[in-house]
Amino acid sequence: MFSKELFAFLLMMKNLSGFILICFTSFQFTFAQVAPEFNFSFDSISGTHKLILSGLEKEDLQKLKMTDPEFSRFQEFFPVYFGKNAPEKTENLPPVAGKYVLENDAICFTPRYPYLLRKSYYACFYAGKFKNIINSPVNDFNENLISFVFMVENTLDNQPPEVTQVYPSLDVIPQNQLRIYIHFSKKMLTGHSLEHIKLYNQKGEPEENAFLHLDPELWDPSGKRLTIWFDPGRIKRDLSPNLQYGVPLRVGEKYTLQISTAFKDIQGNRLHQSFEKTFVVGKADRSSPKPENWEITYPEPNSTQPLSIFFNEAMDQALTSRMIEVFDENNMVKQGSVTIGKEEKSWTFTPSENWISGKYQISINTKLEDLAGNSLQRLFDAETTQFSTTPSFKTKDFLTLEFEIPAF
Amino acid sequence: MKFVLKTLLFLLITGNFLLANNTNPNYTKNFVMGEIQLKSVSALAFGPQGILFLGDPMNAAVYALDTKDNSPISAFESFEVADIDKKIASYLGSDLEGISIKDMAVNPISKNVYLSVIRMESPVIIKVDSQGNLSEVTLDNVYHSKIDLENPISETAESRGRKLRTWAISDLAFSDEKLFIAGLSNEEFASTFWTIPFPFTEKQTLTNLEIYHAAHGKYETQSPIKTFLPYSFGDEPQILASYTCTPLVTFPVNKLEGGKKLMGKTVAELGNRNTPLDIISYEKDGKPFILIANSNRTLMKIDPNDIASFEKSLDQKVPSSDTDGVKFLSIAQIGIQQLDNFDENNVLVIQRSVDDGSLNLKPISKKRL
Numbered sequence: 001m002f003s004k005e006l007f008a009f010l011l012m013m014k015n016l017s018g019f020i021l022i023c024f025t026s027f028q029f030t031f032a033q034v035a036p037e038f039n040f041s042f043d044s045i046s047g048t049h050k051l052i053l054s055g056l057e058k059e060d061l062q063k064l065k066m067t068d069p070e071f072s073r074f075q076e077f078f079p080v081y082f083g084k085n086a087p088e089k090t091e092n093l094p095p096v097a098g099k100y101v102l103e104n105d106a107i108c109f110t111p112r113y114p115y116l117l118r119k120s121y122y123a124c125f126y127a128g129k130f131k132n133i134i135n136s137p138v139n140d141f142n143e144n145l146i147s148f149v150f151m152v153e154n155t156l157d158n159q160p161p162e163v164t165q166v167y168p169s170l171d172v173i174p175q176n177q178l179r180i181y182i183h184f185s186k187k188m189l190t191g192h193s194l195e196h197i198k199l200y201n202q203k204g205e206p207e208e209n210a211f212l213h214l215d216p217e218l219w220d221p222s223g224k225r226l227t228i229w230f231d232p233g234r235i236k237r238d239l240s241p242n243l244q245y246g247v248p249l250r251v252g253e254k255y256t257l258q259i260s261t262a263f264k265d266i267q268g269n270r271l272h273q274s275f276e277k278t279f280v281v282g283k284a285d286r287s288s289p290k291p292e293n294w295e296i297t298y299p300e301p302n303s304t305q306p307l308s309i310f311f312n313e314a315m316d317q318a319l320t321s322r323m324i325e326v327f328d329e330n331n332m333v334k335q336g337s338v339t340i341g342k343e344e345k346s347w348t349f350t351p352s353e354n355w356i357s358g359k360y361q362i363s364i365n366t367k368l369e370d371l372a373g374n375s376l377q378r379l380f381d382a383e384t385t386q387f388s389t390t391p392s393f394k395t396k397d398f399l400t401l402e403f404e405i406p407a408f
Numbered sequence: 409m410k411f412v413l414k415t416l417l418f419l420l421i422t423g424n425f426l427l428a429n430n431t432n433p434n435y436t437k438n439f440v441m442g443e444i445q446l447k448s449v450s451a452l453a454f455g456p457q458g459i460l461f462l463g464d465p466m467n468a469a470v471y472a473l474d475t476k477d478n479s480p481i482s483a484f485e486s487f488e489v490a491d492i493d494k495k496i497a498s499y500l501g502s503d504l505e506g507i508s509i510k511d512m513a514v515n516p517i518s519k520n521v522y523l524s525v526i527r528m529e530s531p532v533i534i535k536v537d538s539q540g541n542l543s544e545v546t547l548d549n550v551y552h553s554k555i556d557l558e559n560p561i562s563e564t565a566e567s568r569g570r571k572l573r574t575w576a577i578s579d580l581a582f583s584d585e586k587l588f589i590a591g592l593s594n595e596e597f598a599s600t601f602w603t604i605p606f607p608f609t610e611k612q613t614l615t616n617l618e619i620y621h622a623a624h625g626k627y628e629t630q631s632p633i634k635t636f637l638p639y640s641f642g643d644e645p646q647i648l649a650s651y652t653c654t655p656l657v658t659f660p661v662n663k664l665e666g667g668k669k670l671m672g673k674t675v676a677e678l679g680n681r682n683t684p685l686d687i688i689s690y691e692k693d694g695k696p697f698i699l700i701a702n703s704n705r706t707l708m709k710i711d712p713n714d715i716a717s718f719e720k721s722l723d724q725k726v727p728s729s730d731t732d733g734v735k736f737l738s739i740a741q742i743g744i745q746q747l748d749n750f751d752e753n754n755v756l757v758i759q760r761s762v763d764d765g766s767l768n769l770k771p772i773s774k775k776r777l
Contacts, residue, residue: 029645082503093499095498096499096500112501113500116502116503192508219466220572240677240680241681245680318595320573322573341590
């Protein structure tokens with residue numbers, strides 16, 4: 001089949017929603033004929049990225065309504081494909097799912113899911129197939145294919161994401177460190193995370209298999225915080241991976257966690273710059289947090305002074321933020337805000353209203369863990385013989401510390 | 409992902425009859441019509457009568473969807489869809505990086521294949537019919553029910569950190585009128601296992617599963633379950649579970665009691681740096697087998713009688729090599745990422761080709777397993 005590209009031009013349109021459409025339009029036809037009157041245009045003012053095919057005869061559109069009232073065959077003559085190549089060149093991958101409607105003597109296509117930014121899409125109109133569907137005679141001219149290649153750019157939300165925080169924040173972590181939380185400034189693309197997160201040892205060599213590959217990945221509902229685990233099978237003593245490959249972190253050595261710029265947000269924007277955090281590995285932590293060693297500072301009555309707990313060791317940031325609560329003597333949760341102190345070694349609660357005199361309880365979930373996953377209840381990697389000396393609170397869901405605010 | 413073989417065979421035999429028989433349990437009695445607003449999607453599993461269970465980790469919920477896809481096909485066709493990942497990406501208007509296939513479940517009645525996919529941030533359910541055509545299972549007006557997974561921590565205690573906490577649902581399975589769910593917290597290192605009667609009521613049972621590991625039962629541990637299979641060994645219904653740290657463990661179903669700690673019996677070590685991805689049961693020449701797909705090993709075939717007769721937990725002895733415990737037969741198939749029963753003669757897999765790296769949906773004859 002003879003095919004010739006007649007002309008192509010670049011068209012850029014900006015609109016209110018901050019999207020720019022970049023169109024590379026070309027007309028291809030099989031036999032030299034009069035240039036077709038069909039035309040593609042793009043309505044993204046509504047934010048829906050509606051692709052409009054106009055120039056069809058009103059009479060033909062009426063016939064189309066009659067022959068295909070469900071619009072189920074529109075994709076046969078007006079498909080849109082991912083990529084900039086015609087479907088013949090892409091092993092006949094299926095066209096993009098979407099919705100077709102008839103509007104103002106034109107056929108409009110809206111994709112089921114938003115177009116990816118800065119990626120090409122290829123729309124085409126097969127006039128011959130269209131004529132076939134409406135049972136009209138097909139002539140040479142109708143064999144023509146019009147194609148339209150476009151991509152969408154977002155000018156409002158093209159700020160690259162950043163790594164805003166990594167926990168644990170301290171520079172010396174225990175050899176049996178269990179997890180790392182990585183906070184991003186934007187909602188990130190999930191499913192390929194560990195391809196972009198590497199751990200390098202002090203020789204600059206990548207430590208393969210230090211992290212556990214989990215599917216599904218552990219993201220928070222906002223899609224901005226990722227939890228990754230050092231391989232528990234290597235941390236746990238005598239477990240087969242531990243015996244064969246050793247622990248993921250070696251005492252006394254320095255490591256660098258690197259998050260590459262290939263990590264993208266859901267708009268397709270890459271990380272602003274690669275992120276690095278270097279830490280040194282200290283000895284393993286094989287003891288549960290000991291509440292008897294915690295120091296607590298109490299507030300003055302009739303004030304909004306903070307109530308603070310100093311743990312004497314670094315704790316898991318996420319669990320510490322969530323697992324400690326204050327109850328008043330009516331067993332109601334005291335409202336306020338929590339901050340986790342430097343190196344996650346303290347918890348500070350600032351009430352939203354003054355402390356009034358009375359009895360209070362600090363309720364600590366005994367699943368609260370330190371950096372090595374040792375909770376108040378149990379060790380991450382427990383020797384079965386250690387359970388004979390269980391303090392009573394270890395068998396309970398909550399440890400309660402009582403205090404009293406005296407009368408002012 | 410899996411549907412107990414006994415039940416599957418029952419459905420195969422009685423599929424037509426089921427549709428017309430009023431004496432069967434009314435599984436959809438508390439279903440409502442409306443939208444399922446998935447926030448995410450991970451594990452899938454078929455229950456009875458074309459009901460598909462969908463795990464939504466970010467909502468910490470499981471939905472039961474009446475797919476209405478319960479017409480048995482007249483002739484079983486084995487189909488093959490080459491480049492399934494590229495086709496799904498193309499259909500969803502994306503490149504490969506923008507999609508992630510999470511799970512696969514074959515409707516035991518219609519044989520249509522359901523895939524859970526994340527497209528950028530959007531959860532999507534894709535149906536592949538026996539002709540290899542893709543379509544999206546739209547959820548905006550469907551007959552369904554929902555269960556919120558009860559959190560092991562009280563609502564008040566969790567209110568502050570609720571925004572950041574999720575339960576990654578790593579696997580689901582329906583058996584004997586119950587839905588089993590393995591969950592994995594993005595914060596606590598815990599293995600939580602839900603047993604929920606279906607149709608859903610308020611009732612759900614949470615169990616913390618533990619295993620001994622290493623020699624002589626010296627250490628005990630919690631660990632997240634990656635995949636599991638409800639299966640009756642002998643006459644005793646059990647959960648055969650595999651962990652992110654590889655051992656294969658059994659738990660008796662009747663010991664799954666709320667709030668209790670349950671120690672499992674380690675029956676096999678399946679090799680280091682290897683994560684079992686799916687476990688199914690199937691029959692070959694009238695004899696049942698268990699089949700395990702692995703991340704870094706071949707398919708493994710196990711005789712359930714060997715598990716039933718495995719007396720001692722592996723923690724009682726020093727591991728002698730990379731693998732240990734119940735013997736298994738390696739089947740020369742690698743790169744299998746998803747595995748489910750298809751029909752009486754085939755299993756269905758999504759497999760990465762060693763020849764050209766393509767990802768393909770294809771049947772494998774049970775005769776070759």
